[in-house]
Each structure stands twice: as C-alpha cells, then as structure tokens.
Amino acid sequence: MSINCVQQCSICFVNVNGNNGYIRHIRQVHVNDRQFGTPCALCDSKFVFTNLKSFISHFRKHMLHSLFDEVPTPDLCVNHDIINSDVNDDFEEQLTIPEYEHYDQLEEIKKFYLKMLLRVREGHILPGAVMKTISLSLCSLLETFSIFLLSKLNINLDNPILRHVNGDIEKILFEISKNEELFISDCELYFRFIKPKEIQLPTGNTAYYIPICDILMCLFQKKDFYECIKREKKYICQFDGQDIIYHYRNGEIGRQHCILKIKENTILLQLYCDDISVVNPLMGKNAAHKLTTFYLSIDDLPACYNSSLNFIHLLLLFYRKDFENENNRQILFNLLNKDIECLENDGLILPGDITPTYFTISTLCADNLAAHELGGFTCSFNSGRCCRYCLIHHKDMKYVYREADVLIRTAASHDFHVKHIDNVPNDKSLYGVNEKSILSTLLSFNPITSLPPDIMHDILEGIMPKIISSLLHTIVSTRLCTSAQICYRINNFIYGINDRRNRPPTFKEKDIHDKRVPGKAMEKYCLFLNLGLRMMRTTKVAHGTENEGFKAERTVSSSLPSP
Template sequence: MWKCKDCSAEVSRRSELLKHYRLKHSHFGRGHHIKCLYPECPCLLKTWNSLLTHLSRNHSNTPEHSDKFATFSCQLCGCSELGTEREYFVHISRHLKNNETVTCMFKGCDYKSNIYSTFKSHKSRKHSLHSLVDFKEDIVRGSFATETAEHDVSNAEELWGDEQPVDLETSNDHEDVVQLKLAAVLLKLENIFHVPSAAVDELLEEFQYLLGTASLCSAAKVIQDTLNSHSLQIDQSVIEELASALCTSNPVYKSVGKGCPLATSFKRKNFYKENFKVVEPVEYVLDEKNKRTFQYVPVLKVLQQLFSDCHVLAKVLDGSRITEQSGEEVIYRSFREGLFFKENSFLSAGELRVLLNLYIDDFEICNPLGTSRKKHKICAIYWTISNLPPACHSSLTSIYLALLCKSEDVKTYGYEKILEPLLSDLVTLESQGIFIAHLGEFVRGTIQCVIADNLGAHSISGFIESFSGEYFCRFCEAKRSDIQETEVSSGVFTLRSKETHEMHVSSAQSNAKPCHGVKRRCVFSAHLSHFSVCSGYPPDIAHDIFEGILPVELAYCLNILILKKILYT
C-alpha cells in the first residue's frame, strides 16, 4: 500500500497516489512544498512538474517502483528465468529480430507480428502505460498485486535494449512497412545528403529495370530449376506468368515502379506529406501589388512534433536539470548557473520551460562579387531548443528554420511586419504553452536570447545601426570619445538596465530622435513579457571573434614573425 505523507490516505498503486496528490495537495500555491512519494526520501519539491521529474530521475529503479516480486515467462520458448520486465522485453526483442511471430503479452489484445519495429510501435501506441496486472496470466507470476510498471518517458525505451531504430511503421502490412522504409531512405538522400531529385529519379529508373525486365529471366530460370528438381512439368507460358507475377509483386518494385507512389519527385513529395509528419512553410504576403512575400515555418507545430518523440523529450528533461551546488565556489556548467537565468522568475520557477535561441543572419544566394550582389540577399531566422544538452546545440539536426525573407523587404517593411507570425506563436508559447502528450500537460516557454551580428542585433533590438555614432554599444552607455581613452575593464561605463532602457525608449519616441543610442522599442520585448533587451542579445562569437578580433590579431602576429625572420613570405 502507498501512504500519503500529508493526509495519511492509503491507495494501492503509485499512479493512484499521484492522482491523489494532484487533486488534494497541488493547489496550496508557491509556498507549499510537495513531499516525495517514497517514505525513505526526504526531498521536498516546489511544483508538480518538479515532483514528476524527481520521480523519473531518482526513483525509476526503486524497489517500490520495480517488478521485484514478479517473474516473467516467455510464450515462445518457455523461458521462465526472467526476473525483471526489462529482461523480459529484451528477450522478446531477440525473438522478433529472428523474425519469429510474437503475440501481444497484454490482456485482451491478440495482435501478432514478426517485425521488431512494428511490434515496438504497437506497444508504444496501445500499451505505453501499463501495470503488471495488465499482462496475461501465463506470463507474469508472483506477488505483484500492488506493484505498478508505469514507465517514465525518460527510460521507457530502455525496455527494448540498446538498439533504438527509427519508428516509421503505422501499418501492419509488410508492403506498407517496406514502402515507408524506402521512402525514408529516399528522403534522407534528398534532404540530408543533398542528392538532386533528378539523380534520384534516374536511380529509380534503373531500379525499375533491374527489378522488372532484368529480374524476369532469372526468376523464370529459378522457377524452372525448382520445378525440375521436384520432377514437375509445367507449360513454359505458366512459368513466365509466375516469374512476371513474382517480379511485379516485389514490395520494392511496387513502391518505385512506373506509376507507383515513389516513382517521381512529385509523387514522392505527396507521399512524404501524407505519411510523414511534415510541417510545411506558410507564405505570407507583404505587398500584394508588388508581389512581395516571405515564408514562415510554424514554430509551435514543429515543437509539437519534436516533443511527441520520447527521445527528444528525454533529452530536454535531462538538459533542464539544475545541479545544486554547495559551498561558496560557483561552477558554471551551463547558462542556468548564471544570474540572468536565476533572476528571471519565469525561467527559474522550478517548472519545465521551453527555451528557444533565435539566430538571425543574412546570406547571399548569388555570386557576392557579381552584378547581382545584394539583389537576392536573404534574411534567415533559425532556432534551437536551449533545453537540449550542449552536445546537441551545434548539431545541424537540432537547428530548425523559422523564416526566410528578402533582406530588402526587411528594410522596407521592418521587423515588426516580417516577424508578425513568429511573434504570434511566441506569445502563445509564453502565455498558454504547448501540450505535451507524454507529460499530460501544457508547458510554456519563451525566447532565451537572440543571436545575430552587431548590425542585425542593433537593427532588431531598436538601437542605432551606425557604429560611428556617439553611443554605439548595446551593452553600456559608453561614448565613442570616452572609450578611446578609458579601459572597458575599469568599470567607469554604466551598463544598460531595464529601467534606463525604458527611459531611453520613452525619450526617443517622444522626441522622435535617438536617446543614448536607442531609436525604438525592441520588437521581441514589446510582445514578450519575459524577454529583456538588455540580456537577450549576447555577443556572437562567430562574428565578433572568428570574423572580427581573431583575423586582426593573427595578422599582427604573422607580421611580427615575418619581421623577426621566423617566417618567410
């Protein structure tokens, strides 16, 4: 039996105790601390989400949460020495990888399959939350009436061993599975390895010949040899008909053959949209008369798709963990250890928050030295999830496109107009959040920072865009005349704050001229309640160091080495 620490109520399962806590003890406000469910654990949690995260990370293998009183028996081979549920599913996965047909082990379900990923997909969809009493009687034995086997998102996939194949199957038909797998391979060729669609079309044409005409003769010969080995005499026309039917019934041929769903580039795109979770860009019209438009990929829809993946959600939960530090020495392991994060009441509330980093930069799609220079320059906005572990931040698979617009349209119509759909999604994320099915609740979020070169950062944040003016820094109120004579590290220059920035914005708007380098209000801080212009635009190492300071310093070093005749030109 499980016993509530607050009111001594007794329930039979941990899930019932969680529900009891949710209904009875989660409404007392911020000052109330929720006690851990386990009697030997002294931890106190501030929020409901903190309790769930704590149970996931610290009590996923605790005896009260495990299946230590149960033993599992395999229906196929009769093995009955499987002491834990994980061992049982690892054992079942070996049967599936040997193409043995496995019947679903849960009560009331007669599903069968001999395909590993298909069976794994069925279990994830139909039996993601289960207890030991949900297994069929001949599978589980022992004293387990009050034990649950509910598995948290962060370790649910461990039941299937180390191998984690991509789950593409949504159908029990073998031909559909082959078709989806082949479509995934072609999609990877075109979008990850950047193989042109024309090259893929030519490759599939060769496959059509190899699987069709070229295979017909060999298939007829195999059939003829097999019949002869069994002393069977069949008319040649029947053999040819059998060979033709055998070739055309090949699932690969039925996927890439003429008129089939993956035969052409147009059909493949339609297939991807119908069968894969594709979030298509939306075209917004800036000026219908002059046909000025831009493309926006809905951020909320992409986030919804990402958090439907258990692996991504597990990494986000792990990356959102805050390590408690003892002693006076502070070790900065991530941005969560810094003052900006700790002083932000929205981010440091103890609940899971979705933190986004925006990247804004222009790129030239034509020859940067030719006559079309700047004519086709594109402004691009990308975003990443800051909750992911640091190793994922630089991975291309973790960087997502949000918006594409011509740079000249940004100057003509302004960031306020260009960013309107993005700002709408961000306001919704900050106020309402997105629903994460695996957690069963809405999770809110906001922008952590906007990263751009100095010109782009000043343009979007409302500072003057000329760096030869008197106030040219977005971090402090230093004047150009003073910074030439005084060291920045001397502490003489006043850093910008929220209060002084509001005063400068008000002065600039009322006098219609810049005040201390501020021209207007920041586009993001004007719409988002938890984004600050003073801390939201950090220096960009790519532009400031790698394209700024580093080349100059290297040039000085090389010049000195050449003068000293250590290096020769």
C-alpha cells in the first residue's frame, strides 16, 4: 500500500521529517554509498533503485503529482543521530514579497555558474584553464539561443534590453573565470571556501595547511550540527562505568585523557594520515609525486555520519620527501600544533553559546610506518625493538605470544626513553626510539596512547591471511579435500550484493601449497568472512552429518599456538 509522507529512511531506518527531509537525508547521508539500493516508499512497486539520480527523479514525480500537501510528522522519540543541515538542499524556501523585491537574479546566476565550475573541476579533475573555454562556449550558446528565441517570437534582434541582459551575463561569466584568485574569492563568498595557507620550506617546495579553527567554525554553523554532537555525547555517557566500550570516552585511555579530565565541555577530534600518489599519465613514472595528507573528523559524531566522506576534511598536504628532513617536519607541523594548543587552552565560542567549547585530539590514525615516523619510533620492522607498544625484540616475536611475557611501554617510560636518547643518541636501538615526536608539544598527544593499531595491515593483511592459508593447507595435507576442489568452491562462490565489490581474485592451487592468499585487504577480509560457507560440504557419518570445514577448523585450531 502506497503512502503520501515518508517518516523513516528506507536504507538506515532513521526518522525523517516528511518527503523533503527524506530527500535531504538521502542526498547527504547515502550519496556516497557504494552499494546504493532502495525501493520507493511512495508507491506499491517492489523495484529496487540502484542509481541515486534515477531514484530522486522518480521520487520527485510522486511529490509533484501528489494530491495532498505534505505534513511533516513529529518525531515521537528523539533520535541521537539525525543531522538536518541545509547544505546542497534542492528544496529552497520560498521568498517572501519584500525579499523578492531585493532578490538579485544575476547573483543567483553567478552562484549557479560558480557551483557548476566547482563540480566540473573537482568531479572530473580538470585544470583551471578549462574555465575560460567553458565561459566562451556558454556565451556563444547564450547568444545563439537568444537569436533563436527572438526569431520565434517575432521580436527585433537588435532589442536593447536583450543586449543589456546578455552583456551582464557575459560579464559575470568572464569575471569568474578571469583568474584563479577571483574564482577562489567568489568561492569564499558563496560557499564558505577556506583558503589554504602556504608553508614555504627550505627545500623550495610548498606545503598547504587549512586552518583547523576555520574548518570547525564553518562546520558548526550548519543547522543542528552542534545539537547532534550534544545528543551523541549524552548517549555516550550512558555507558560510563559499564563493561561496554561504546566510544573512546568509555575506555581507560579516554577516562585518563588529560584534557577530558579537567575540561568537561570538550569535543574530540580524530586525525588521519595517509600517503597518495599523483602522476601525469603522459609522462610515466618520472612524473609521479608522492604526497602525504592529514585529514580531520569529529570523533563525537554518530558513527553513521563519522564514516561519511562529507564529514572528513583535508587539513595538511605536503610532499612525502619533505617529511624526511627534521627541520621540515618542525615547520610543517608548527601551525597545526599552535592551532590545536589554542583549541585546547582557549577553545572556540560556537554559535548559540556564550562560553567556549574546547577541542582536543583523541587519536591519530595511520599505517604502521607513518605511525612510527610520527611517534618518533624506529622505522625498521625487521630488527631491533620494532614494536611501539612493548619492548620485545624482533628475534623473539615468533616465540612470545602473551602480554605478560613482555615489558609494555607506558607514557612515563616513553618519556624517560626520549630524555635518555637526547643525552645519549647512540642508545636509540636500545629502546627502539629515534627522536621526540613532532606532536609531543600537545598535552593531549602521547605516542603510546594516541597512535592506535593499524587494523588493515595487522589483521586484514596479517592475521586473517595467516589463518586462511594455514586452514586450507591443513585441509589439503590431511586429505579432507583436494586443492582443486577448494579452488573450485572459492572461485565459483556466489556473492551477495554487499560482497560483490570486494570479490577476491582467482584462487590457484599454487597459492594453497605456498600458503599465500592473493588480493587486497578488503578482498582478503571478504574471503575470510565467507570461507566457512564456501567450504561447507555435508558428508554422511555414522551419527548423522558433519561439515568437513568444521572438522578442518578443529584440526587447524589444535595445531596453531594458543594466544
């Protein structure tokens, strides 16, 4: 049975305020879903739309042909993870008569054209010089259209009003695309664009830093953004003193956080570091450049929003090779450290508040190599004390499995190690520490507690492939199943809609004998999750049926060392 007003999202089942709120929620939350799929809630059809644009077009047709006015249904229960921001809202409020009299249509044309250029440049990664070509083409198109329209209306082609309007529009188009500075200034005016600060390095290269205070002020100007964070913080507090670690704040490290203990009105920030490579496809590998990026996200946002790309913001960008120099490292992080210190000590007065709200860092996520570089640890993982959580030696890692058998690093012991190597630099290998961390000036940052494990490399590309290879090798060696049968079952497994994107590559018999699991991290994870279903083969035994995969798992588990 069809309905006239949507009250709940058909994908994540979050309460929405009517049809307009539903469309707004779909565009803001599910626009980046890899496997988008939803039926229409306004009709009886069971067809599942897998394309966002076609679904929105279909939904709007229902709204236009609806015989009843949409009445937003009040929420009976407050949902802590609803954000009703007005960014990119297609349903603009109607202007009143006094507002319409002062409404500048040329300004609206300028804003629309500016948004179009942004989408073309950012969406298709085109250079800035393409703007002039677009402006010339649009002006020619506008002139041709005007001549065609006037000829159809039997109006004189030399109409002065038309020439005046076309001249104003052409002037706007060419002013925007005249140079990069004017384009950026217009973006700052209309879309709250934050201009990056250039950091000149002694090597001659340039790094870019987006002021973190400006990013936060821009974010908290969005409607209901701050209220959503407040509701989430109240929800997190419900788990205090319980055995459930719902959030960083509920853990032992979060409870001992130096800023959270002394300042109650504090919002947590999470930083993320990663390397990317850019290349000119016409020049091959010689034109490849490796860049290091730092990103920012609000750690107190609900999880469904915190994982969205719309809430992850670029913070710092520089060449990877510039980070290797100690002087460059200090210059690169000087502005970031000062801004975070200011946020921790002075805070920001957010819209609607009269008292400051403080911001501090919860964690800095990075891969193992980047985490060791940022924390000042040794970057060699093949010798010495290569673990940033304990003082185990590399030669003992294959034989020690219990935490009680090693000496765990603590914040106090790490500070002692740093002071010692400052006095005796030759003892770096003794503790596995090379230098003081570049972020150690921050009260909230400590290399031991602020650098979480690298889950992708440690688990998805470390532990899981090891278990899979040992399991399959044991199945073959104990003759429970042949390697050809295993490869056939793995390669011909039918995946669901959520796993098709991460389907692992073709599995070969040689991979089983070599104890090797091919594929990327998510492909190995997909193989690990579905391995039990693939290996199921029911065989009749004396007391019924038993799964050979389970028998193999018991065989492998008895041969693997206990944790």
